[in-house]
Amino acid sequence: MSTDLTRAHAVALDAADPLGALVDEFDIAPGTIYLAGNSLGPLPRAAATAVADAVREQWGRGLVTSWNKAGWFDLPYRMGDAIAALVGADAGEVVMTDSTGINLFKMVAAATALNPDRRVIVMEGSNFPTNNYVVQGLTRWLGQGHEIRFAESHELIDAIGDDVAVVALTHTHYKSAHILDMAALTARAHAVGALTVWDLCHSAGAMPVALNACDADFAIGCTYKYLNGGPGSPGFAFAAARHHAALDQPLTGWWSHRAPFAFDRDFAPTEGIGRLLTGTQPILSMVAAQAGLELATRAGSDAARAKSMALGALFVDLMAARLPDAGFRLASPRDIAARGGHVAYDHADGYPLMKALISRGVIGDFRAPSTLRFGLSPLYLRYADIWDAVDRLADVVESGLWRAPEFQTAEKVT
Amino acid sequence: MSTDLTRAHAVALDAADPLGALVDEFDIAPGTIYLAGNSLGPLPRAAATAVADAVREQWGRGLVTSWNKAGWFDLPYRMGDAIAALVGADAGEVVMTDSTGINLFKMVAAATALNPDRRVIVMEGSNFPTNNYVVQGLTRWLGQGHEIRFAESHELIDAIGDDVAVVALTHTHYKSAHILDMAALTARAHAVGALTVWDLCHSAGAMPVALNACDADFAIGCTYKYLNGGPGSPGFAFAAARHHAALDQPLTGWWSHRAPFAFDRDFAPTEGIGRLLTGTQPILSMVAAQAGLELATRAGSDAARAKSMALGALFVDLMAARLPDAGFRLASPRDIAARGGHVAYDHADGYPLMKALISRGVIGDFRAPSTLRFGLSPLYLRYADIWDAVDRLADVVESGLWRAPEFQTAEKVT
CATH class of the missing domain: 3.40.640.10 (Type I PLP-dependent aspartate aminotransferase-like (Major domain))
Known part of the structure; x- marks a missing residue:
């Protein structure tokens, strides 16, 4: 377990993060902490530009010649x-x-x-x-x-x-x-x-x-x-x-x-x-x-993996520290080296908990019957995001927000 | 054969065209006459808007929830x-x-x-x-x-x-x-x-x-x-x-x-x-x-077909009138009812002819060994476009432009 689980320490980790400059290359709404990139990654800013160009110039102007000229x-x-x-x-x-x-x-x-x-x-x-x-x-x-x-x-x-x-x-x-x-x-x-x-x-x-x-x-x-x-x-x-x-x-x-x-x-x-x-x-x-x-x-795969592991370790440590007895059971390997880019927890009330968490701007996903998945993608997540995500989850649990009727419906959570 | 093959008549047909209003729904460069829509159709203006929205809003903001919320x-x-x-x-x-x-x-x-x-x-x-x-x-x-x-x-x-x-x-x-x-x-x-x-x-x-x-x-x-x-x-x-x-x-x-x-x-x-x-x-x-x-x-399929047939008839009639002895052989059924949305001609010099024609802003395509294809798509082509296309082709032939060295190279024409 990390020795320092304060938000200030997370911010310090961000300041020293060799991949930190990549965060701004993604277009994520302010206030959203996106932990479902293991399902669908967020929008790189350059993708929006490239698609607009492909539509208006390559398709719109180049037309059929773009198969060769634009290298399609x-x-x-x-x-x-x-x-x-x-x-x-x-x-x-x-x-x-x-x-x-x-x-x-x-x-x-x-x-x-x-x-x-x-x-x-x-x-x-x-x-x-x-x-x-x-x-x-x-x-x-x-x-x-x-x-x-x-x-x-x-x-x-x-x-x-x-x-x-x-x-x-x-x-x-x-x-x-x-x-x-x-x-x-x-x-x-x-x-x-x-x-x-x-x-x-x-x-x-x-x-x-x-x-x-x-x-x-x-x-x-x-x-x-x-x-x-x-x-x-x-x-x-x-x-x-x-x-x-x-x-x-x-x-x-x-x-x-x-x-x-x-x-x-x-x-x-x-x-x-x-x-x-x-x-x-x-x-x-x-x-x-x-x-x-x-x-x-x-980013490079090695650097991505290093940060992904660090994000995962921080998430698991924070969950253990903040929500030790709230019914979350780690459903992923505890050994960081055996665990990929996301962390899964089982919880009997996983469905309403995830819906309530999403309402607080932390987007993870839920897999029936009881699994919450948190994707800890290294290219656009900050250490402080991890801290804030667990903080909001703790608030969802402790406030009882997740018991609200609107989070109990059977609408699918992707 | 149509009785009136003047450009003025083509313009008159456009004025009476029930699908004429659709032409401006497409984003085609001024001066370009696009006769390769049988290979790749041109850009509808609304497609550019829809894709931009799908990228920035549905993907960028909706993220994984768009699978349901945006109906993906x-x-x-x-x-x-x-x-x-x-x-x-x-x-x-x-x-x-x-x-x-x-x-x-x-x-x-x-x-x-x-x-x-x-x-x-x-x-x-x-x-x-x-x-x-x-x-x-x-x-x-x-x-x-x-x-x-x-x-x-x-x-x-x-x-x-x-x-x-x-x-x-x-x-x-x-x-x-x-x-x-x-x-x-x-x-x-x-x-x-x-x-x-x-x-x-x-x-x-x-x-x-x-x-x-x-x-x-x-x-x-x-x-x-x-x-x-x-x-x-x-x-x-x-x-x-x-x-x-x-x-x-x-x-x-x-x-x-x-x-x-x-x-x-x-x-x-x-x-x-x-x-x-x-x-x-x-x-x-x-x-x-x-x-x-x-x-x-x-547009409706019936109206599309009616205009497509009329465009095709005009094209074939103009080719016969303007280029009767230039070596073009109709490679499509002469019977309009048996012919689809494009018209094909064989020509021994089809390859440089098509390249030269494209250089004049009329984009058709070429299929080896000798076939020129002209797609006569009814949604965005005007009758006047057909007149202008044949006019430019006649000019390419009569001027000898197609004999220029840059049109003889083996680069692929799609």
Whole structure:
């Protein structure tokens, strides 16, 4: 526990924060403390400018010529290279495209094809379940008898046996923020002849990820959480260069064709990471994501992680000091090194508590049945914000504000 | 041929144009005549405002709460209902989501599953080939021996035999603008026990489409051509209500789950058209598309088609009158009723001619090896624009401007 939990000390930490200058790069309403960046990151000021320019100049004036002149065609590759640098991949190993779920479909399919004699796919059952839904859809349609072996984090090593084709895991857990050991699990997978697909949705931008150092095979991730890319900004997909020559996935289209403007009747795959593309991408949403990527790049993953851990430690310490007996149970690893960019607490009255806290300007989120999540994103949060957030939560609890009728309704809290 | 091909007559037609008031709803640079809206529609003024608001207010201020408060979650359905009204479908039969290619994958897959004893998929070989690439990827991965039977338009009826599972055709040809007979081909398909997937990329917004009147089964389409949705705005997918109960597709995700916020481990499909969704959508690109959809709705498909045909007739007549012996060969049907929203010409020097024409402010596009395409979109083009476009083309030809060295380079013309 920190020795000094005063607000003055938090302010002093801000004054010494090497990432402090980035805070003003985000456009967050005065008085709002935004702790839901693990769900949707806030607006980088430069994103608003870039989107306005893309709309009025690139679309409005450049029109169809902007596909070349404004580099729209190349965005998946250029954005992919920027993401690659943040997740421990090399240039040419990542593309930005489509949605997280669609990319997972592609990558798990690709992995099964490279391991055709096995039928087991290991996944974490408690993971954000869209991953399960995607792989359930894939395996059902492949019709080759693939089955998902669900295991929880402590069971994973044992679940990865020599019947396993693919290990498809989320690096940082969406609810608990528990970080899986990518190096150990990938090594285990490879030792038994399996391939890995890592979901980096809750990792990219929040911490360094070492895809190539861990010898990861494939990965996917999202850009609207810690990369602050905007609502529903396209996802990304990684394939290690050693797999490119044999890379194959079901969603082939003209963007993955060797000569997209030759209009050949039949498909022939391009070389390299472009094989993961399908069709025309939502350019305005991609352009919006550039600013956030640039800020994450400027911060650097190591510095982001260091501050994220410090913010998390302060939050947990303040919760213990201010609300020791209020029914909050830490639902994330206490070990900072095992915990990602957010902190989760269970509370029997989590739903009205979060609604009341939001009414006080502290925006976190709630996941049924009882989990409050607090995203502690390092690029735009101040240490003083953390202090104020816990202070307001303590006030919500101690004043009984959360018992007010308007916070009990069943309207969804995202 | 029109009796009066003077510019004064064109101006008179504009004065009487019931859609004339829509022209100023688009932000097109003065002096530019934009004839590539069949590739990428121009910017509706309201789109710029809507995107700016979505960025600064919905994302910047509403943050994660905008998923509910700004209706982001419902956008695929609301936009889908608006599209449905333009393509002869009912509310609840269309969603806006993902890319054209990905939606084609879903719909052809869904159709094959509903016709499990057949293995032939009929497609038009000369179609925009990404459709081929998508279905080639699908059939290869299904691994059930499906094969594509390619046929050209005049061969299609005969190609649809009683071994056919799915007929997957593009309503309006991307290059020639030839319109297939949706009613007759769908009837033929149903007569032999096949299902249909119609691609409306070059139809939606340019003409009335009668999906339900034709008894179509499935359809997909794009929103960035005649619907002016912005670069890469998401596509749409239609499934006739009668197929909803048995509707199944491979790309399942949390947005197609019965209870997406219950976080159940296993997939269970929602009811209705939501089954075609997968994951989180690119919201800014969807918001951008609303303005164009509203303008298309305001115009109405019948009025849009009437003006589009009149613009096309004027263009063809002017080309015949002004450039009768310049080597242009009409590559679209001469019959206006069989021709969609653009007109194509072949010319041995099509490439430098189009580059030179673009340098004069008339933006069309070129498709290898020799095709010039002129999109005659009815919402923002004036009759006088058509007159001026042909006038400038005649000048490019007669002056020999197109022979200038800068127009001979191999840089791609989109």
